[in-house]
Amino acid sequence: MDRFDALTAFVTIVDRHGFAPAARHLGLAPSAITRQVAALEDRLGVRLLARTTRSVTLTDAGARFLERARRILAELREAEDSAQSERARPAGRLTLTAPAVFGRLHVAPLVADFLGQHAEVSVRLLLNDRTINLVEEGVDLAIRIGQLPDSGLVAKRLGETRRVVVAAPAYLDRHGTPAHPGELPRHATIGFTGLAEASEWRFADDHRVVVQPRLTTNSADAAIWAAEQGQGLTQVLGYQVKDAVAAGRLRVVLAGHEPPPLPIHAVHPASRLLSAAVRAFIDLAVARADWHFATA
Numbered sequence: 001m002d003r004f005d006a007l008t009a010f011v012t013i014v015d016r017h018g019f020a021p022a023a024r025h026l027g028l029a030p031s032a033i034t035r036q037v038a039a040l041e042d043r044l045g046v047r048l049l050a051r052t053t054r055s056v057t058l059t060d061a062g063a064r065f066l067e068r069a070r071r072i073l074a075e076l077r078e079a080e081d082s083a084q085s086e087r088a089r090p091a092g093r094l095t096l097t098a099p100a101v102f103g104r105l106h107v108a109p110l111v112a113d114f115l116g117q118h119a120e121v122s123v124r125l126l127l128n129d130r131t132i133n134l135v136e137e138g139v140d141l142a143i144r145i146g147q148l149p150d151s152g153l154v155a156k157r158l159g160e161t162r163r164v165v166v167a168a169p170a171y172l173d174r175h176g177t178p179a180h181p182g183e184l185p186r187h188a189t190i191g192f193t194g195l196a197e198a199s200e201w202r203f204a205d206d207h208r209v210v211v212q213p214r215l216t217t218n219s220a221d222a223a224i225w226a227a228e229q230g231q232g233l234t235q236v237l238g239y240q241v242k243d244a245v246a247a248g249r250l251r252v253v254l255a256g257h258e259p260p261p262l263p264i265h266a267v268h269p270a271s272r273l274l275s276a277a278v279r280a281f282i283d284l285a286v287a288r289a290d291w292h293f294a295t296a
Contacts, residue, residue, distance in 0.1 A: 004076060006040040007069045009033045010048060014066060015135065015152060018056050070152055074270040090277040091120040097134075098143035099194065101220045101240050102264075103127035106291060107143055114284055121277050129194035129218060134269050140278050145237065146262045153267040156282055159291030160261040162238035163195065163202070166250040171230040178233070181209045181257050188232030191216035192223040201235045203257045224250070237262070239293040261294040 012022040013033070023030040041048050048062035058066060098107040104127060111123050126132075126139070134142055134153070148155055165178075171188075178184055181203045191198025191213035198216040201209050215231065217223050220240050227234045228249045244250040266282050268274065 003040075004073070006036040007073055009036040010040060010062075011066065011069050011073060011152070013037065013049065013056060014058065014062075019051075070270050074154060077274065089120070090118040090275075090280040092275070092277060093122045093124060094141070094275075094277040094281060095124040095126070095139050096141040096143070096281070097126040097128070097132060097139050099129050099145055100127045102143065102145060102237075105239065106289070110281075110285060110289060113288065114281055117284070118277070118280060121280075129220075134267070140275065141266055141268045141281060143264065144267055145264050148263075148265060148267065152270045154270045155265040155267045156286070157263055157265050158285055158289055159264040159293065161264060161291075161293035162261050163235060163259055164238050164241065164252050165201070165233055165235045165254045166224075166227055166241050166245065166252055167233040168228055168230045168249065169251050171227075171232065172251060172253070174230075177251075177253055179254075181207060181254060184209050184211050184233065187211075189213045190223045190226045190232050190234035192220055192234055192236055193218045194220055195235060195237065202259050203254070204259055206259075207257070237293075242293070264291050 009022065009026065009028075012025055013019055016022040016025055019033055019037075020030050023033045026033065037049065044061075044065070046061040046065075047059050048065055050057045050059050050062075096107070096111075097103075103125065107127075108125065111125055115121065115123060131144070132139060132142075134140075143158075145161060165184075175187060178187060181201070184201065189201075189211040191211070193216060196202060198213055199211055201211055203209065213232075215223075215226055217226075220236055223234045223236060224241055224244060226232070228244060233253065241250050241252075245252060266285055268278060
């Protein structure tokens with residue numbers, strides 16, 4: 001039994017939710033991938049997967065072993081890629097995704113710099129606020145804002161940003177400035193679903209306030225525009241309103257009640273060989289990106 005092939009088979013079965021999809025992904029016969037996992041279970045002396053006619057699920061031992069298997073495979077691929085990187089240069093197409101506003105303001109300029117440095121690379125940049133499955137949708141790298149759930153992704157932290165409540169000075173002059181989150185239900189609000197539940201805003205110490213937005217949108221630009229027009233308060237990310245606050249079109253309120261900053265990461269699948277282009281883009285982001293917005 002090749003241990004690394006068996007580990008790859010096991011992790012792929014979990015990621016692809018079944019033996020047959022994993023076999024197709026790896027280009028193997030279902031019987032071959034079944035034998036690999038059976039041999040791995042025999043070697044370990046534990047059952048890793050519970051099989052039924054309709055589903056495959058992890059056992060408790062399998063769940064514990066999964067993260068170790070991912071780390072082993074990631075380290076192996078990193079070692080191989082590192083050995084090859086001395087002769088490999090970025091080429092081909094790089095597909096990356098980022099939140100819509102952050103991508104427009106900060107990732108797109110970085111992509112332009114990247115293309116200027118690497119003539120043999122083309123980039124497909126997908127900007128949306130939907131969290132997509134990188135493996136299923138063929139994405140090499142994602143820029144994500146927020147706490148990352150446990151997953152088969154490798155993350156590199158690049159910065160952080162605040163969650164802020166803002167309103168137009170004209171609105172605050174007419175309706176008053178809230179001094180505590182508990183006053184928000186008495187105010188007009190604008191819900192931005194790309195940040196959290198539009199009707200539940202979060203503050204320090206996990207304090208949550210239920211609001212009833214008259215306008216709810218999945219577009220940060222639309223929520224910010226509505227706030228600038230005096231339609232109410234909205235909770236967005238600090239970098240999204242930095243210019244509007246500096247220009248006086250919006251004013252930050254409840255600053256003393258803000259929750260902890262959200263991290264900004266570059267993430268990529270652990271199960272995928274890290275290409276020279278992905279590595280080069282991450283290196284450029286680390287060197288050039290000033291994405292620390294905790295005080296902005």
